[in-house]
Amino acid sequence: MTQAAKQMTEPTLDSAMGTIVYEQPLNERMRTFMRMDFLYNQALYQSEIGTAASSRAAIAALLDILAITTRGDMRSDCLKDLERHVTHLNEFQSRPGVDGSRLSSVIANLNRLRADLMNAGSNFLQPLRDSEFLNAIRLRSAIPGGTCEFDLPEYTCWLSQPAEERLAAFGQWLEILRPLCDAVAELLWLTRQNGKSRQETAKGGMFMISFDRDAPSQLLRIILPADRNLFPEISGGGQHRCNMRFLQWNGLGQRPAQVEDDVHFSLIVCP
Numbered sequence: 001m002t003q004a005a006k007q008m009t010e011p012t013l014d015s016a017m018g019t020i021v022y023e024q025p026l027n028e029r030m031r032t033f034m035r036m037d038f039l040y041n042q043a044l045y046q047s048e049i050g051t052a053a054s055s056r057a058a059i060a061a062l063l064d065i066l067a068i069t070t071r072g073d074m075r076s077d078c079l080k081d082l083e084r085h086v087t088h089l090n091e092f093q094s095r096p097g098v099d100g101s102r103l104s105s106v107i108a109n110l111n112r113l114r115a116d117l118m119n120a121g122s123n124f125l126q127p128l129r130d131s132e133f134l135n136a137i138r139l140r141s142a143i144p145g146g147t148c149e150f151d152l153p154e155y156t157c158w159l160s161q162p163a164e165e166r167l168a169a170f171g172q173w174l175e176i177l178r179p180l181c182d183a184v185a186e187l188l189w190l191t192r193q194n195g196k197s198r199q200e201t202a203k204g205g206m207f208m209i210s211f212d213r214d215a216p217s218q219l220l221r222i223i224l225p226a227d228r229n230l231f232p233e234i235s236g237g238g239q240h241r242c243n244m245r246f247l248q249w250n251g252l253g254q255r256p257a258q259v260e261d262d263v264h265f266s267l268i269v270c271p
Contacts, residue, residue, distance in 0.1 A: 022232055037188055120180070
C-alpha cells in the first residue's frame with residue numbers, strides 16, 4: 001500500500017460515550033465539504049478568542065477556505081444537494097409513522113439555507129478575493145514565517161488593534177462565507193443522519209468494506225473506545241470497496257504498530 005493511497009481520518013471525541021469517531025470521506029465532494037466545515041469551525045472559534053495569535057489562526061483558516069472555493073463551483077454543488085434533499089424528504093411527508101413536525105422543520109431549514117445561498121449570488125466571495133489586505137497575507141503565507149512583522153508591517157499593525165476591532169472585521173468576513181458554510185454543515189449533518197450503525201470485527205486488525213454498487217456511499221464513520229488508543233488507516237481499493245487496518249498508538253517516540261488481535265468496532269456507512 002503506497003503512502004499516496006493512505007487516507008487518515010478526522011477524529012471526533014465523544015467524552016460522554018467514551019468513544020472516538022473517525023470519519024472517512026469516500027468522494028471528492030465529501031472531502032471538500034468536510035475540509036470546508038473543519039476550517040470554518042476553526043475560523044469561528046479562533047476569531048472569538050480575541051488574542052493576536054488566535055487572529056492569525058483565524059486568518060489562516062479563512063484563507064484556506066478561499067483557496068478551497070477556487071477549485072470548483074461549491075455554491076452550485078450545495079444548491080443541487082439542498083434541492084435533492086428537499087425533494088427526497090417531501091416524499092416522506094405522507095408516509096405513516098413519520099414525525100411530521102420534525103420533518104417539516106428540517107425541510108423548512110433546507111429551504112431557508114437554499115434561499116440564503118441563492119440570494120448571496122454567484123459572486124458572493126468576490127469582496128474577500130478582492131481584499132488587498134487579505135491578498136497580501138495570502139501571498140506571504142506561502143513563505144515559511146512570511147507573515148512576521150518585518151514582512152507585513154500592516155498586518156502587525158492590525159493585530160495590535162483592540163480585539164473589538166478585529167472581531168468586527170472577522171464578523172464581516174465570516175458573514176460573507178456564512179450562507180455557503182451553513183449549507184455545507186447542514187448537508188454533512190444530513191449525510192451523517194442517513195447512516196446506519198452496525199457492529200463489526202476486524203480479524204487480526206484487518207477489515208474490508210464492500211459498498212452497494214447501486215447506491216454509492218459518501219462517508220464512513222468508525223467508532224472506537226477512546227481508552228484503547230487505536231485508530232484506523234483506510235485505503236481505497238476501488239470504487240466499490242476499501243480496506244481498513246487498525247493501528248495502536250504507542251506515543252510520540254514510537255511508530256504506531258498494526259494491531260494483531262481482533263478489533264470490535266461500530267461502523268456507520270452513510271449513503
